[in-house]
Amino acid sequence: MENREEASLNPDPDVVAEIDRLAAAAKAAPGDTVAMAALWRAVYGLERWIFIARGTHDEPSPYALSFDEGPMVLAFTTAERAQEAGRRNGLSEEESSLLLSVPLPGAIEWAASLAGTGITGILFDYPAPGYFAPLGNLIPMRDHMARNPVGPPAGPSTAGSSPAGPSSAAASGSAAMASGPAADAAPAAERPDASGAPASAPVVRSVVLLRDAPAGMGAVVGSLMPDAGSRIGDAPLPRLTVTVNDVPVTFEISTAPIVARQLDYAVSQSPLRDLVQEAVAQHTAALVLSAASDGDVFRASELLAHVTAHYAQEPGGLAVWLPDADHATTAVMYAGEVAQRPAQVWFHTMAARMDESTSLAHTIGLGHLGGEEVQLRAAGLTPADAHRALRGAVATILEKRRFPAAGDTIELGGATFSLVPAVSVIGVGDVLDAVPASAVSPAESPQRDEPGRPARRGWFGRGSR
CATH class of the missing domain: 3.40.1350.90 (Uncharacterised protein PF11572, DUF3234)
Structure with missing residues (x-):
């Protein structure tokens, strides 16, 4: 020095x-x-x-x-x-x-x-x-x-703008150690702003679990955009943001298996648990994808769903994890659902039986996007029927480029339901409750139930966990 x-x-x-x-x-x-x-x-x-x-x-x-x-x-x-x-x-x-x-x-x-x-x-x-x-x-x-003195472009994973501003006045070189890819949270997928969007703009995220690590960022991007991939070449970029159809999408390669309690939880709650667990157990690497909403979270969600499905269908794609929706599924299942109806994968719908006669269906992930979660407590419907009905109704609203709102009416199982403010029965705070429209007076201003947040429970448990 x-x-x-x-x-x-x-x-x-x-x-x-x-x-x-x-x-x-x-x-x-x-x-x-x-x-x-x-x-x-x-x-x-x-x-x-x-x-x-x-x-x-x-x-x-x-x-x-x-x-x-x-x-x-x-x-x-x-x-x-x-x-x-x-x-x-x-x-x-x-x-x-x-x-x-x-x-x-x-x-x-x-x-x-x-x-x-x-x-x-x-x-x-x-x-x-x-x-x-x-x-x-x-x-x-x-x-x-x-x-490559004048060869293919090489650059850092992020460039061109300063981070979002210091969270403390100063820190010496002895600052706290940051988490690595095998830390308790997934890389990028659980960071507050992996795509560089303003803190107020939601970032939509997905993780594709892979059998083997990709050859490099050039190969990853080239699979989706061949010209861009050829320009990147073999540049050693573990993380890169690229504009895809006017949406900034961040690609991050993890060359180690994802180790996260959130992933374990999502797998444990999947109705396809055995298949998903087997797929997750085989993965040795992952591709973490995130898209900045930049004021249009619906466009970002739709784009990311298609991009995720593209990589899920690539050779070596095993499973897809949506960390903001507590959801993990097989790569084949995810790609099929995107092909069928993209909006249904922008969030997750869980379902379970509350008692012998009542089933519960509940969305997870709408809150992260900026909306409110929706729950349905329905007598006479099986959990599978409640899941299918609520998921389809919410997807229909999202396809109109808006979130479900109090006062909306939806068709569930051949009956009309109204969305009214309530408190989640699984402990995720304020939600919209789907109740029979006949039970809601037109002149009545829906009121939220008194707050009461029971501990969040598992949905598809097989005994104690």
Whole structure:
């Protein structure tokens, strides 16, 4: 590491201006791998990366901030930008002026080594232009650029925009360790914003469980979009966002089996438990898919359903897991349902017998999309009939590009039902209850039942769990 005067740390102004131009181009086209490649080749071509120094003089550590994507070390192209970022985040003038200059190419391995301290990514020139990469991508990008000096595009899994803003004023290199692909939650599928959408916009997600890991991101994307796949080539990208029919879709490859309690729960509750359990047990890798709704969650849901079905039908597709709907099914079953009626896989419908004469059907997943869940307690219907009736009625409403709402009437088993506010009998909060229309007075303003949330229970249990 070097300690130099501020002026001598900076690259030529024309170099900085060119990197800023490339960052703006990448931000304007987040799915453009050529733009990302050009930006990161320029960043890797700098003489040094600049960091704000924290810790002691003998053992300095780079300044980091915590974001939704995880703790990220801040790196800069100029000393002035480093100092300005420090001041904006509450550091004193003296603290902001303590800088580390790490020469390239050693800076690449040095930054990558910070993963051992809990840092998950590196963010350049925060807060603007703000482009970042996971630490795990730094060395593969370096190696790819060395093998292909002017070859296929190589870039980080995310580029062009800064993360959603720090969740704490500052964090040192000893920030909490981030979860890996075999952690208790699935990669990307359970992160709050895997597709880069604003926090208020729902992100729809699915996970395709695979018999074998894909050859690479080029092969994955090329299966759906051959031209885009050929441009990616063998670039080592574990995660990439591509615009598909005007919807940003994020592809993430997990080369290890998914290990998550949520997946185990979804399998245990499946009416096809034995088949799904067998399929899940055979998977060694996964493709995690997510689509940013960007104001139209229905369009994003329909697109993701078709994309998921495409990969489920590929050789090696075993099962599909919808983490926001507590649902796991076989790849064949999922693809068949999408071909039949896509809207029925945007959510999940569970069903069980409440007592000898009454069945319960309940949606799961509408709440994640921005709507309210719907429940049906029906006498005289089997659980299978209640499931089929409620699922079809809700899908019909979703196909009109809206959510079920209080006051709607739906046809279930040849009878008319009204949706009224209620509280879920399985403990998921406020829902809409499908009740016989004859029981609801037209002049009556539906009122929610008094809150009471029994513990959520399993649906298809075989004895104690």
